[in-house]
Amino acid sequence: MAKFDLNDDGLVVIVGSGAGGGTLGSELAQKGIKVVILEAGARHNMEDFVNDEWASFAQLAWTDMRTTSGSWRVARDFPNLPAWIVKAVGGSTVHWAGASLRFEEHEFRIRDHYGAMPGANLLDWPITRAELDPWYAKAEDRMGVTRTNAIPGLPGNNNFKVMEAGARRLGYKEVHTGRMAINSEERHDRGACQQIGFCFQGCKSGAKWSTLISEIPRGEETGNLEVRPDSMVLRIEHDAAGKVTGVVYADASGTLQRQKARLVAVAGNSLESPRLLLNSASAKFPDGLANSSGQVGRNYMRHMTGSVYGVFERSVHMYRGTTMAGIIRDEAAHDPRRGFAGGYEMETVSLGVPFLAAFLNPGAWGRSFTSAMEQYPRMAGMWLVGEDMPQETNRITLDPVAKDKFGMPVASVHYDDHPNDVAMRNHAYRQGAAIYEAVGATVTYPTTPYPSTHNMGTNRMSANPRDGVVNKFGQTHDIRNLFVSDGSQFTSGAACNPTLTIVSLALRQADHIAGAMQRREI
Amino acid sequence: MREVDPRPRVSRRGFLRSAAVAAPAAALASGAGLPVGEAWAEGGAALAPAELKTLVKMARDIYPHDFLGDVYYITAIRPWDAKAAADPAVRALLTQGVRRLDEDAHGCHGLPYVQVAWEADRVVLLEGIARTDFFKKIRSDLVVSLYNQPELWPKFGYEGSSADKGGYINRGFNDIDWLPKV
Numbered sequence: 001m002a003k004f005d006l007n008d009d010g011l012v013v014i015v016g017s018g019a020g021g022g023t024l025g026s027e028l029a030q031k032g033i034k035v036v037i038l039e040a041g042a043r044h045n046m047e048d049f050v051n052d053e054w055a056s057f058a059q060l061a062w063t064d065m066r067t068t069s070g071s072w073r074v075a076r077d078f079p080n081l082p083a084w085i086v087k088a089v090g091g092s093t094v095h096w097a098g099a100s101l102r103f104e105e106h107e108f109r110i111r112d113h114y115g116a117m118p119g120a121n122l123l124d125w126p127i128t129r130a131e132l133d134p135w136y137a138k139a140e141d142r143m144g145v146t147r148t149n150a151i152p153g154l155p156g157n158n159n160f161k162v163m164e165a166g167a168r169r170l171g172y173k174e175v176h177t178g179r180m181a182i183n184s185e186e187r188h189d190r191g192a193c194q195q196i197g198f199c200f201q202g203c204k205s206g207a208k209w210s211t212l213i214s215e216i217p218r219g220e221e222t223g224n225l226e227v228r229p230d231s232m233v234l235r236i237e238h239d240a241a242g243k244v245t246g247v248v249y250a251d252a253s254g255t256l257q258r259q260k261a262r263l264v265a266v267a268g269n270s271l272e273s274p275r276l277l278l279n280s281a282s283a284k285f286p287d288g289l290a291n292s293s294g295q296v297g298r299n300y301m302r303h304m305t306g307s308v309y310g311v312f313e314r315s316v317h318m319y320r321g322t323t324m325a326g327i328i329r330d331e332a333a334h335d336p337r338r339g340f341a342g343g344y345e346m347e348t349v350s351l352g353v354p355f356l357a358a359f360l361n362p363g364a365w366g367r368s369f370t371s372a373m374e375q376y377p378r379m380a381g382m383w384l385v386g387e388d389m390p391q392e393t394n395r396i397t398l399d400p401v402a403k404d405k406f407g408m409p410v411a412s413v414h415y416d417d418h419p420n421d422v423a424m425r426n427h428a429y430r431q432g433a434a435i436y437e438a439v440g441a442t443v444t445y446p447t448t449p450y451p452s453t454h455n456m457g458t459n460r461m462s463a464n465p466r467d468g469v470v471n472k473f474g475q476t477h478d479i480r481n482l483f484v485s486d487g488s489q490f491t492s493g494a495a496c497n498p499t500l501t502i503v504s505l506a507l508r509q510a511d512h513i514a515g516a517m518q519r520r521e522i
Numbered sequence: 523m524r525e526v527d528p529r530p531r532v533s534r535r536g537f538l539r540s541a542a543v544a545a546p547a548a549a550l551a552s553g554a555g556l557p558v559g560e561a562w563a564e565g566g567a568a569l570a571p572a573e574l575k576t577l578v579k580m581a582r583d584i585y586p587h588d589f590l591g592d593v594y595y596i597t598a599i600r601p602w603d604a605k606a607a608a609d610p611a612v613r614a615l616l617t618q619g620v621r622r623l624d625e626d627a628h629g630c631h632g633l634p635y636v637q638v639a640w641e642a643d644r645v646v647l648l649e650g651i652a653r654t655d656f657f658k659k660i661r662s663d664l665v666v667s668l669y670n671q672p673e674l675w676p677k678f679g680y681e682g683s684s685a686d687k688g689g690y691i692n693r694g695f696n697d698i699d700w701l702p703k704v
Contacts, residue, residue, distance in 0.1 A: 051683035054670050157690075158698040165701045194689030204685040314700045315523055319680065321695030353680040357669035365584045365661055366645060373669075374587065377526060377679025439701060 002226040004036050006259050011036050012513070013247055013261035015233045015276065018091020019502040020486035021267030022211025025227075026219030027510035033517065034224050036259060037216075038231040038249050040268070041087035044094075046213060049202030053355045056201035060094060062087035066271065067399045070415040073448050077362035082413040083302075084451040085269055089229050090212025092269065092453070093499065094202045097324035098182040098209070099347060100145040101496035102136050105129040106334055107342075107387070110492045113334060114341040120389040120418055121299055125491040126463040126472040135504040143181040143209040143503065144188065153177045154184045154193060157321030159348045162312070162380040166435035167328045167346075174329035178347070181209035181500075182322060189214065195321035197350070231257075234408050235280040236264055236289055236482070244289075244482045250406050263513065263522055265474075267485040267506075270300060270455035274396045274488060275411040277459070277469075290459070290476035290484075295469050297396040299460050301493040302415060302452035304344060304386035304424045309360070309445040310436025311375040318350035318381050326382075331431060332495045340423040343495045344386025346432060351381070359450050372445060380436060384428040385454070387495045389418040396458050454498050459488040473512040474505060481522045485509055524694035526679045528589075558592045568606035568613050572634075576620045577602065579636045581664055583644050587677075594674050598667035602660075619656030626650055 004011055012028055014021045017039040025037045041062075050056050057063075061084060068075040068082045075082070086092045106113040109124040116122070140148040147153050154177045156164065167175045182199070183190050193207040206213055219225035230252035237258070238244050246260040266273045274297040278288035288296050326348030333343050351359060353376055360372060394416060398409035417425075433444040462468025465477035474489050476482045485506055487498050494501070516522045563571035563578075581595040606613035620635075626647050627635040638644050651657045668674075675682050684690060 051685050052672075054666060155696060157695045161696065161698050161701055169702075193691075194685075195691040195695040196685045196689035198684065205689070315525060315679070316698065317523075317526070317679070317681075317694065320684075320690040320693070352682070353675050353678045354666070354670045357665050363661075367586055370586050373585075373678065374589075 001220050002223050004226050009260040010262050012263045013259055014265045016091055016267035017089050019093050019499045020506045022215045023503050023506035024265055024485045024510050025225055026215035027507055029219035029222045029225035031514045037227045038233050039089050039229045040232040043089040043229040046204055046206055049204050051198045053352050060086045060088050065402050065410045067402055067412040072415045074451055078451050081451045083271055083455055084453050090210045093210035094212055095200050096499055097199050098180040099324050099497040100179050100181045100500040103494040103501055107494035121392045123467055123491050126461055132504055135508040138507055139500055139504040144183055146180045146184050152184045154180055154322055154325040158316050159318035159350055159380050160326035162316055163326055163348055163382055166438040169438035170435055172328050172330040177325045178327045180325050183207045193322055197319050199323040234406055244479055263481045265483040265485045269486055270458040270488040271396055271411045273486055274458040278398050279408050290469050290478045292478050293466055297458050298392045299390040299457040300394040300396055301388050301390055301456040303454040303493055304388050304421045305449040306384045306425050307447035308432030309379050309381045310441035311443045312378045312440055315377050316380045317377055318379055319352055323350055324348055338427055340420045342387030344384055344424055344428050345495050347383045349381045349383035360447055382432055386424050387493050388421045390457055391418055456487045456490040456493045456498055459484045460491045461489050474509045523697045523699055526676055526681055528677045562596055566603040569603045573620045576635050584661055585668055589677055594671055598664055615656055
C-alpha cells in the first residue's frame with residue numbers, strides 16, 4: 001500500500017472518501033496518478049458493522065457539532081443534527097440504501113424547463129444528460145446497478161409487496177424493486193444480497209456497493225492511492241499567485257500536519273465542503289476560497305422528503321430484507337397540473353423500533369404515539385424523495401460562536417421550505433396514504449423529514465462564474481488546481497437519489513483531471 | 523407468514539437476582555409479569571426512592587405500553603441516578619422537576635403524582651410541564667433508553683440483529699400471504 005511524503009507536491013490530495021472522493025481517488029490511481037485521500041473518520045471493515053441502529057449510529061454517523069436555523073422542523077427537533085451522514089472511510093456510501101437512478105434530461109435544465117420561480121434561484125447545469133450518459137453507463141457497470149447491464153432486479157420483500165399492490169390498485173405503472181447498487185446475484189468482487197435489512201448500518205455481506213469495499217481497495221491495489229483515516233482537514237493553503245499548495249489537517253493524535261499537493265479536490269459533503277472553503281479564507285481570498293461569486297455555501301438542497309407509514313390488520317414485518325428495493329416512479333415527471341414543479345419518487349423504507357421511536361414524530365408522547373409504535377409488525381413504510389428548489393438563502397455559513405475541537409468554526413445550516421417543496425410534500429403524503437389505503441391500511445402516518453441524507457448544492461456548477469462556484473468539470477472558477485468532487489456541485493437536485501450522479505461526475509472529473517495534468521495545464 | 527414470538531428469551535432467575543441492584547438491561551429482562559418490588563429504588567447515589575419512583579411513573583405515562591412491565595421503565599430511568607450523582611446541575615434539575623410535578627399534583631388532586639389514580643389526570647399534569655427543561659430532557663432520553671432495550675423488541679414484533687442469523691433470505695423476507703391479487 002502506498003505511503004506518500006508530506007512534502008510531495010506532485011500529489012492529488014482529496015478531502016473525503018465517499019461517493020465523490022473515493023471514486024475520484026480510485027479512478028485517478030488506476031490511471032497512474034498518485035493520490036492521498038484524507039478522511040476525517042475512522043476505517044471500519046464490513047465485519048465491524050453492527051445490526052443495531054443506535055450502536056451503528058455511534059460507530060458511523062457524523063455527530064460533530066453543527067448548528068441549524070430556518071423553518072424546517074429538523075432545526076427544532078434535531079438542532080445539532082441537520083444531516084444523517086457518515087464520518088468514516090467510505091463516507092455516506094457506507095450508509096446509503098443503494099438506489100441508483102439517472103437524472104432526467106429536463107432535470108439538468110430546470111430554469112429553462114420550470115421557468116422563473118419566485119424566491120428560488122434556478123439555474124441550468126452547464127452539462128446535459130446526453131453528455132453525462134456515457135459516465136452514467138460506466139458508473140452503473142462499475143457499481144453493478146440492477147436493471148442495467150442485464151443484472152436482474154432484487155426480489156421484492158414484504159414491504160415492497162404492500163406498496164406494489166397499493167400502487168397497482170391506484171393505476172401506477174412504473175413500479176419495481178428499483179435500480180439498486182446491491183447485487184441480486186454474485187458479480188465481480190461482490191456477493192448476492194442476503195436480505196439482511198440494516199442497509200443503513202453498513203452492509204455486512206458486501207452485496208451493496210460502497211467506496212469502502214469496492215473503489216478504495218481497487219485503487220489501493222495500484223500502489224498509487226494512500227487513504228489516511230482520522231485526518232480532519234482544517235484549511236486549504238495557497239501561494240501568492242492564488243494557486244492551491246496543500247492542506248493542513250489534524251491527524252489521529254490531533255497533531256497538525258501540512259500535506260503538499262499539486263491539486264486539491266474537496267469532497268466532504270455539501271455541509272463540510274463549503275465549510276472548508278469558507279474556513280480557508282486568507283488575505284488574498286477574504287470571503288473564502290473559490291468564493292468570488294459569493295455562492296459558496298448557497299443553494300443548499302436536501303430534497304423534499306417525508307415518509308408515510310401505513311398500518312394493516314395483518315403482519316408486514318417491513319424491516320425484513322433490503323431496505324429500499326422498491327420504487328414507484330409515476331410521480332417523478334414534471335407535471336405542473338399537480339400544483340408544483342418537478343417530481344418525486346416513492347421508495348420503500350423501514351426503520352427498526354429504536355429509530356422509528358425517534359423519527360416517527362419527534363417529540364411526540366402519550367397514547368397516540370405509543371399506539372402507533374405498538375403497530376410496528378403490521379406497518380409498511382415508504383420514503384418520499386423529490387426535487388426541492390434551490391434558494392440562495394438556504395445555505396451553509398460558519399457559525400459565529402460554535403467551534404470544533406481544533407478551534408475551527410462549525411457549519412451552520414439554514415433551510416426554509418420553498419412553497420413548491422411544501423405543495424409537493426403534501427401531494428406526496430396524499431398519494432402515499434392512498435396507496436396503503438387501497439390495500440386496507442387502517443391508519444397512515446405522514447412522517448416529517450428526517451435529518452438530511454441527501455445534501456446537495458452549496459458549491460454549484462455554473463456556465464458563468466458569476467452564478468456558481470465550479471465549472472462543468474467541478475473545477476473552481478477561481479482557482480485552476482482546486483476542484484469540488486461531491487454532491488455540492490449539483491446545480492439542481494432532481495427527484496432521485498444523488499449517489500449515482502455523484503459517482504458519474506467523479507468518473508468524468510477523473511478523466512478531465514488526468515488529461516489536464518498530462519497536458520501540464522495543472 | 524412467520525410471526526415473531528413476543529416471549530422473552532432470558533431466564534427469570536437472572537432477573538430476580540439482578541433487579542434489586544440496578545443491573546444492566548440485558549440482565550433485567552424478565553417479561554415474567556412479576557411485580558418488581560420496592561428494592562430497586564433503594565440505595566440510589568443521588569436520588570431518593572420516592573423521586574426515582576415518580577420518574578418511573580412519569581416514564582410510563584409518557585410512553586405507556588400496557589404490555590411492558592415496570593422493569594423496562596426502571597431500566598430506562600435508573601441511569602439518571604448516576605448522572606445526578608456525577609453532576610449537581612442534573613441532580614437539581616431532577617429533584618426540582620419532581621417537586622414541581624408533586625406540587626402540581628397536590629394542587630389539583632391533593633395527592634403526590636404517583637398517587638393520582640387516572641393516567642388521564644396525570645397526563646394533564648405532564649402537559650403542564652411539557653415545555654420545561656426537566657420534561658424535555660426526561661422525554662428525549664427516554665425515547666432512546668426505553669425503545670433501545672433489545673429485550674423489549676420481540677414484544678413489538680421486531681427481531682433486531684439479522685446478519686448473524688443469515689439475514690432473512692430464508693427467514694421470511696417475502697412471506698406476506700394476505701395481499702389482494704392485482
